[in-house]
Amino acid sequence: LREGRFNEDGDAVFATPAALFAKVVSVTIELSDGYRVQGPSFEYLPAVRVYSLHPTIGNVGAALAVSVSGEGFEERSSCWRPDVRERLPTTFVSTTMLHCSVYIEEANSVTVEVATADSELISSDGAVIQGVKEMSLDGIFPSVGGELSAHSITVYGSNFVDSKWLMCRFGKSTPTMARFVSSTGVVCSAPPMRASNVSVSLSLNEAQYTVEGPRLSLVPMAELMSASPSVGSIRGGVEVTLSGRGFEGGAVSACKFGEQVVGADVASDETVVCTAPPGSPAVLTLRLLSSDGTAVAGLVSFTVLNEPKITGMHPRSGVVGGGSSLMIYGEHLGEYDLSIKLGTTEVEDATVVSSSLIVCKSGAQGAGAAPVSLEYSGLTESVHGLVFRYFEKPSVQRIAPSSGPQEGGTPVLVYGAFKDDIEWVCRFGRETTQAQWLGSSTLKCLSPKYSKGMVALDVSFNSVDFSSTSSAFEFEAGIEVQGISPTSGPVQGGTAMSIFGHNFMQSETLRCLIG
Numbered sequence: 001l002r003e004g005r006f007n008e009d010g011d012a013v014f015a016t017p018a019a020l021f022a023k024v025v026s027v028t029i030e031l032s033d034g035y036r037v038q039g040p041s042f043e044y045l046p047a048v049r050v051y052s053l054h055p056t057i058g059n060v061g062a063a064l065a066v067s068v069s070g071e072g073f074e075e076r077s078s079c080w081r082p083d084v085r086e087r088l089p090t091t092f093v094s095t096t097m098l099h100c101s102v103y104i105e106e107a108n109s110v111t112v113e114v115a116t117a118d119s120e121l122i123s124s125d126g127a128v129i130q131g132v133k134e135m136s137l138d139g140i141f142p143s144v145g146g147e148l149s150a151h152s153i154t155v156y157g158s159n160f161v162d163s164k165w166l167m168c169r170f171g172k173s174t175p176t177m178a179r180f181v182s183s184t185g186v187v188c189s190a191p192p193m194r195a196s197n198v199s200v201s202l203s204l205n206e207a208q209y210t211v212e213g214p215r216l217s218l219v220p221m222a223e224l225m226s227a228s229p230s231v232g233s234i235r236g237g238v239e240v241t242l243s244g245r246g247f248e249g250g251a252v253s254a255c256k257f258g259e260q261v262v263g264a265d266v267a268s269d270e271t272v273v274c275t276a277p278p279g280s281p282a283v284l285t286l287r288l289l290s291s292d293g294t295a296v297a298g299l300v301s302f303t304v305l306n307e308p309k310i311t312g313m314h315p316r317s318g319v320v321g322g323g324s325s326l327m328i329y330g331e332h333l334g335e336y337d338l339s340i341k342l343g344t345t346e347v348e349d350a351t352v353v354s355s356s357l358i359v360c361k362s363g364a365q366g367a368g369a370a371p372v373s374l375e376y377s378g379l380t381e382s383v384h385g386l387v388f389r390y391f392e393k394p395s396v397q398r399i400a401p402s403s404g405p406q407e408g409g410t411p412v413l414v415y416g417a418f419k420d421d422i423e424w425v426c427r428f429g430r431e432t433t434q435a436q437w438l439g440s441s442t443l444k445c446l447s448p449k450y451s452k453g454m455v456a457l458d459v460s461f462n463s464v465d466f467s468s469t470s471s472a473f474e475f476e477a478g479i480e481v482q483g484i485s486p487t488s489g490p491v492q493g494g495t496a497m498s499i500f501g502h503n504f505m506q507s508e509t510l511r512c513l514i515g
Contacts, residue, residue, distance in 0.1 A: 016042065048072035048114050053127040055205030057163055058104050059134040065207055066129065068098045068114060076117030082126070083111065104131035133159045135202050137213040142292030144251065146221045147195040153216065155186045155200060163204045170216060171198030178202065195220045222246035224288050224298035229377040231336060233307040236278035238377045242288060244298060247272050253291040257302055258284035279304045308332045310340070310374055310383045315462035317389040317422070322348070322364035324465050333358050336376040342388040343370030365390050394418060394459055395469040403474035408449035412473065414459055418443055422461040428473055429455030432463065450475045477503045 005013055027039035050070040058064035068079060078090040079100035091099040104110055113126035137157040145151040155168070155178075162180040168188030169175040179187040186202060197217050201209040225244040232238035242255070248269040255264045255274035265273045272288060283303050288296040310330040318324025326347065328340060334355040340347045345363035352358050367390050372383040397415045404410025414426060417440065424435035426445035435443040443459060458470035481501040489495030499512065 048077070048116060048121045048123045050112070050114055050123045050126045053112055053129070055165055055207055056128065057130045057132060057161065057165070057204050058102070059204075059208050060104050060107050060131045061134070062208060063101045063103045064129065064205070066100050066102055066112065067093075068100055068112060068127070069096060070098075070114060070123065071096055072121070072123075073098055073114060074116060077114055078117075080113040080115040080122055080126075081110070082113050082122075087115065088112070102129055104129065107131050107133055132161050132204065134208075135159045135161075135204065135210050137200065137202065137210050140200055140214045140216060142290065142294050143214065144217045144219060144290045144292055145190065145294070146246075146251070146297070147218045148192045148221065150192055151190040151216075153188045153190050153200065154181075155188055155202065155214075156184060157186075157202075158184055160184060160186050160202075161204055165203070165205050167203045167206055169201045169203065169209060171196065173198070175203065175206065190216060193218055219248075219251040220246040222251040222288065222290070222296040224286075224296055224300060227286055227300045227302060229337075230301060231303045231305060232276040232377045233379070234279055234281060234304055235307055236276050238276040238379055240274050240276055240286070240302065240378075242272040242274065242286075242300075243270060244272075244288075244296075245270055246296075247288070251290055252288045252296060254289040254293075256285075256287045256289055256295070258282070261289065264288065276302065276304075281306055305335045306332045308336050308338060308374065308376055310372065310386065313372070313386065313388070315464055316387070317391060317462045318362040319393045319465045320365060320367050320390045321393070322362050324362040324462065326360050326362055328358040328360065329356060330358075331356060339375040341373045341375065342390075345370070362388070362390075367392060391419060391422075391461055393465060394461065394467040396458055396467050396471050397469075399457055399471040399473060402472065403476055404447045405478045406450055406452050406475040407478050408447045410447040412445045412447055412457070413438075414443040414445060414457070414471075415441055416443075416459070416467070417441060418459075419461065423463075425460050425463050427456075427458050427460065427466055428475075432460075435459060447473065447475070452477050479503050 007013055024041050027042050029037040029039050049072055050068060053066045053068045055066060073095045075092045077098060079088040079098060081088060089101040093099055098114060102110060102112060108131050110129045110131060111126045112129060113123045115122040135157060136159055137155055139156045141154045160183050166178045166180055167175040168178045170190050173191055173193060176189050176191060181187060195218050197215050199215050200213045203209045223244045223246060224242055227240050227242050229238060247266050252264055252266055252272055254261050257277055260277045262274055262277055267273055281304055283301055286300050286302040290296060310328060312329045314327050332355055334352045342362055343365050345365045347360040348363055350358055350360035370388045370390060372386040372388055374381055374383060395416050400413050418424060418437060420437055424437060424443050425432045426435045428448055428450060431448040431450060433445050433448050435445045438444055452475050454472050454474045456470040457473040458467040460466040480503055481499060483500045485498045
């Protein structure tokens with residue numbers, strides 16, 4: 001029972017008692033004299049309660065769409081701002097769910113309640129929305145990545161908030177959870193996507209995303225397959241051509257030799273050229289890096305070796321037709337794929353005997369001086385102070401005398417065409433002797449000790465290539481004197497003498513030497 005009163009209009013006014021649950025009840029009015037009047041029915045409505053809302057955080061200066069969960073909602077219920085006593089735009093979903101639009105004016109908390117159509121019932125346990133400044137994105141790292149791979153992306157900016165609904169979105173892909181680092185840094189996980197250029201955005205509430213953010217460039221999967229040359233010297237400077245695929249579009253911007261990073265020239269989608277830096281002898285890992293410093297798939301080996309040197313060669317001259325046998329001396333000659341040139345012609349039939357010796361043959365070239373140069377790993381360098389001289393092959397026209405004793409020591413004049421300033425040698429059969437240059441047409445040689453017989457006499461300016469023609473020289477048996485008769489005579493001379501012995505021969509040059 002409840003006591004009532006009549007107002008000025010004669011209406012009976014009562015306060016309803018509490019009910020344990022929602023229901024419809026009849027109303028009976030009893031007057032003071034005990035007279036009762038049967039009134040209309042009265043409906044107890046369920047209590048309006050708010051349990052939660054989502055999202056609970058939003059940007060200042062923007063309207064936020066929220067879902068309010070609770071009970072006691074009806075079709076004409078609406079969200080209510082108790083601080084300004086204002087109804088909010090509301091969509092009825094069910095008796096336990098409403099969708100509302102809340103405008104957040106400042107960085108502060110906003111309470112949302114639910115009210116019935118006539119505002120007779122208003123919840124008193126509303127949920128709170130936190131207003132925050134809108135996030136601003138300044139950049140990302142890395143900004144380039146390979147397609148079809150997941151990437152960890154660091155986003156830089158301002159006004160980042162540690163929210164359990166902090167999300168990243170790449171283009172139109174499904175948002176992923178973000179890891180809060182600080183108010184200026186967030187780490188996102190980019191899902192595998194095909195090659196494209198996608199925008200990066202953040203959200204604190206799955207509803208409001210940043211706009212005009214940085215872009216992530218996803219390029220076809222770059223892969224390094226080979227390097228040529230794969231060997232360089234400690235001096236560096238070798239241009240290394242790297243082959244593979246997917247190099248264009250920012251996928252490659254640098255080469256990394258071991259721990260040293262150098263710039264890269266992207267010649268095509270399949271070719272990159274880098275210059276090897278100086279270093280110490282070692283086998284290095286050679287990688288390609290994208291513009292943000294991340295390594296491209298694939299790696300190759302690059303070997304750094306001591307610098308090869310040529311210190312000498314023998315002989316230093318040869319014939320214009322080539323084919324002169326050479327010995328080249330130096331250091332670290334066996335560690336490279338070397339090319340040795342005499343002037344403009346590469347040596348032939350080169351064989352590495354050891355790290356300090358190469359044997360080869362000269363190539364054909366015109367008469368004159370030919371500077372010696374060395375090529376290796378794309379580098380070309382001249383050998384200081386070393387020149388190879390090309391000459392026409394000499395020829396022997398005649399000799400005088402054409403014979404001599406087998407004991408040797410016979411002066412022999414060789415006639416032909418001979419250059420000055422060359423160390424000429426004469427070859428008697430298999431034996432060589434030094435020659436003296438007497439003029440442009442004459443050399444003088446001393447015959448060596450040799451067995452009896454006829455041999456060819458030819459000449460050479462390098463002890464390797466001998467004249468195209470030769471003359472015959474005969475080594476004769478030595479004269480043997482056994483006795484003379486008489487053995488004495490007057491001092492004024494004129495005594496006829498007979499000499500007895502072996503191997504005497506009739507000759508215009510036969511003479512007796514007395515005294």
